[in-house]
Amino acid sequence: MSLSTASVRARIASVVFFASLTALALSFAASLLFGGAPEAELEPAQAAIDRAFSQEDLVAGWIAVDFADGVDKARYDEIEKSWGIDVEFNSAASVNTALTIGRVPADTPEALDALLDKIRAHPEVEHAEPLFRYAASFVPDDPLFEKQWNFEMIGLTRAWDVSRGEGVTVAVIDTGVAYEDRDEFRAVPDLRGARFAPGYDFVNDDAHANDDHGHGTHVAGTIAQRTDNGEGVAGVAFEATLMPIKVLDMNGMGNSADIAEAIRWAADHGARVLNLSLGGGGYSKIMADAVAYAADKGALVVCAAGNGGRAKVEYPAAYPGALAVSAIGPSGRLASYSSYGPQVAISAPGGDIRASGVAEHGILQNTIRREAVGQSHYAFYQGTSMATPHVAGVAALLFAAGAPDADAVRQALFQGAKKPRSGIFDASPRVAQVKSTANASADDTSATEIGASGAFAGGRSIRHGHGVLDAIGALKALGIPVDRSPGVRFAALVLALALLFLARLTLPSDKRRARTVGLTIVFGAAIASLGLFFMPWIGCPSRLAMPMVRWPLPLIGGAGMNAVFGSALIPFVLGFFTHAGRCRLGRELAIGLSLGFAGALLVEAFSGATIALLPFATPGSGWFAATISAVWFVANACLSFLLARALMGVPEGGRR
Amino acid sequence: MSAQTFRGTIRREDLSGGYLVLITDDGHRYLLGGATKALREEGLRVEVQGEVLGEGGPSIAVTSDPILRVTGSKRL
Known part of the structure; x- marks a missing residue:
């Protein structure tokens, strides 16, 4: 009699525990679902938001x-x-x-x-x-990082939580790069340890593209300065691989033949992004053909629009197939020196020291002194040359996050770009919002625009193209979810544990008695829902320190989350190999992983993420893709849950 | 193209990390390449010999200003 009462109590206790976990999980899911309140509702809800922050x-x-x-x-x-x-x-x-x-x-x-x-x-x-305080994002320890207002402006710290450009080669076709110690040349300290692919010097015809000017090293730094190394500044895609290519001499000048050859060479040697912070007014058929060749090979050719301060985009930016970048200053206004025109695709921070006379309104990177090429310094530069590598770097982030080709990168950059006219300019992770200037709009309407009436006729202006570069917007446009808080990941684990108790409760009583819930199951659920979360703790920051369902798969790729990790496939493969054997640990790990996947997939159903490799769900194509993806996530979560439950029904010693 | 002589004023542009421009007395702008060591002073009045390399050759300046490759110069 007393034994039976204890059993009933235990049952009630587990139901209460399960119910409270479910409530907690649902409240997390609800906060995800309704988190993006429309702007009009922000003001009345402000007090509640203030209170919600601890x-x-x-x-x-x-x-x-x-x-x-x-x-x-x-x-x-x-x-x-x-x-x-x-x-x-x-x-x-x-x-x-x-x-x-x-x-x-x-x-x-x-x-x-x-x-x-x-x-x-x-x-x-x-x-x-x-x-x-926004603590969720990775903030590098580079001491001068706080001077990089330009990185805040394009939302980089949050973007770094999901992509850092790993595995993508970016060619810097410029004056060379201070990347090696050779003769009188010295690698600058903040590029030591950065990743380099073999390059070429077309000016001196050798394999050592050393910089004897400083421009190319500055540009390379914006793309992939060594970051979180306790030295200097950060770079946009600091895990990307730089390919140094020298085409400009010590005066920063070159010729169309060298540049055309360099473009083809980079495309043929595996560069997916080509940065050309150079240009001039002369049309060259051989350079135009080279740009078309690189674009055909699947490379993204990013070029400076020009520093003429007038309505004429220079070459190579104006060639078909090139992506022309105009420059904005810290105010978000087009810099006075920046060229503009119908070919401008996007604008990005290029600095504007001229407007204010303040050096810190430029772009800060590590480079060499022109008068002494072996000496390093940190210098504020301005120009469309400086805006261009911001776009090249974000393109590398997008490729690394799984964008299948240059077209997908281009579309994500454009779709994710901010329209200066839209008013809200979410520029600073330290502070909730920064508003774009009224001046930027006035500036636009005063210019000769494509459309007669407004600055953004057809969603595009001659000054900003599709808008201002935004790494977060571009990643989202690609269907890559960007965490709003660590709570999102925690929600997946809580859901997984709730499902664990649901699975256990619904097992026939004899099987339930035979199934203990061990640490292995909880560990499996944790690494599936949080990823290899312990890696950063042991000093190994890793892209795998994120939910397994979001693990990237660049080779099979596709924009959005890939269907290999973003499905019940991994749990089923593990389940297949462990369901019949005697390896109890393996089976328990499979149970945990299945539950973790189920929890994480349920969270994704509400995150707005899209799934790739579905022919009918083009990433970023609005509500249709989002709905199909949500159905996919829920269906795969159910499969994972049923698999976990089936595995839990297997006797602990294995089937005999 | 044969060498020509130009009179004008040196301007140090503050874009792309800095480059030199010659504003000639008749109002033309040239990007300066070649032997420019003696010319790195804002406002310097100079006479420059050199060769104009066509309109707007590719450079860090990213402008349509023609490039003047300097072979010789003297202060005025």
Whole structure:
């Protein structure tokens, strides 16, 4: 009798435990599903959002105040007197956006709320809120990284959580690169340890593309500066492979024959992205043919639009098949020196020191001193030459994330680009939002546009092309989910554990008694839903430290998540090999992995991710692809769950 | 193309890490290549001998300004 009561209690306890886990998991799923509230609802929901952040998410004693566009330092210094605080512009990008941050004396949440209410009531304040810390993203330890406002502007830290360009070769066709110690040449410190493919020097006709100018090394640094090495600055796609190719001499000048040959050479030697931060006004048929050749071979040819500051895109950017890049400064405005025209495909940060006279409004990388090629320094450069490698680097991130070809990369770059006119300019991971300047729109409409009426006729402008480069937008357009918080991953594990108890509960009682839940099952569920999460802890940052369903498969590839990892395939293969044997550990690992996949696939069903290798689901093609993908994820989650349950029914010693 | 002589003022452009331009007294702009060591001073008044290499050869300047390959120069 007493034994039976204990058994009933145990049963009730497990039901209660399961129910609470399910509720927790559902609330996570709901937060994912409804997380993207429309903009119009943001204001009334602000208090709830503020409360939803725990104290750890807030930077204690700091707030962000977004003033109306046009408010300058003198004006906010005047306004802030009545609040008793001192705010300053958040970054170089804030001068025109009027976004400030500052310390506040408020020492209790109530005092902070009261102060924020007072600030929000001011007519020249658009918004004020506590300063949030975004801890989910990888932030490199390079000491000068904070000077790289340009990387914040294109959303790089969050993009690095899913791609760093590994396995993609980017050719830098320029003045050479300071990548090796040879004769009087020295590799710059912040390229030591970066990955290089064999290159070529077309100026001196040898295999050593050393830089005797500085331009090429700066450009290479933007693409793949060694990052998280405690030295200098970061690069856009720092796990990509650089292919140094020298076509410009010590004066930064070259000829069309060398450049045409270099383009063909790079395409023939495995470069998937070609960076050409060079150009001029002369049309060359042999260079045009070379660009077409590289494009035919599947390479993306990214070129500087030009520094003429007028409506004429230079060559090679203007050749068919090239991707022309115009330059913006920290304000988001087209830089005054940047060329523009109908061939411009996209704009990217190129710096604008001219507009402000502030050196830090340029692009900072490690390069050599022109007057002493063996000497390294960190220098702020500006130009469409500097904007171009941002696009080349993000293209490498997209290839590495599984984009099948250059067309897919191109489309993702365009679809993910931000339209300056749309207003919200999510530029800073440190602060919630930075607004694009009203000036950028005014700037556009004053120019000669393709359409008569507006800056973005047909979704494209002659100044920004399809818009401003955005790594996050491009990855999303490719169907690659970008985590909003670590909670997303945790949700998959919680779901997996909930499913574990559901599977156990629904087993016939004799099988349930025979099945213990061991650590191996939990470990399997954890590595499936979180990936090799322990790798960064032991000092080995790895792309596999993400949910297994998102593991990349560049060879089979396809944009979006691949169907090999993004399905029940892996659990079924493991189940096939372990279901009948005596290897209990193997079977338990298969059970855990199946449950982890089931949980993670259920989360993906709500994440908006798309699945590749489905002929009827083109990634990024809107609600249809999203719906088909969601059905795919749910169906495969069910299969994984049923597999786990079936494996749990196998006696622990194996079938006899 | 044979060597020509130009009179003008040196301008150090601040783009692409910096390059030299000659603004001639009759208002033409040339990107300077070749023997430019003696010319790296903003506002320098010079007489330059050299060869113009066609319109807008490819360079880090990324402009349509023609390139003038300098063979000799003297300060004015």
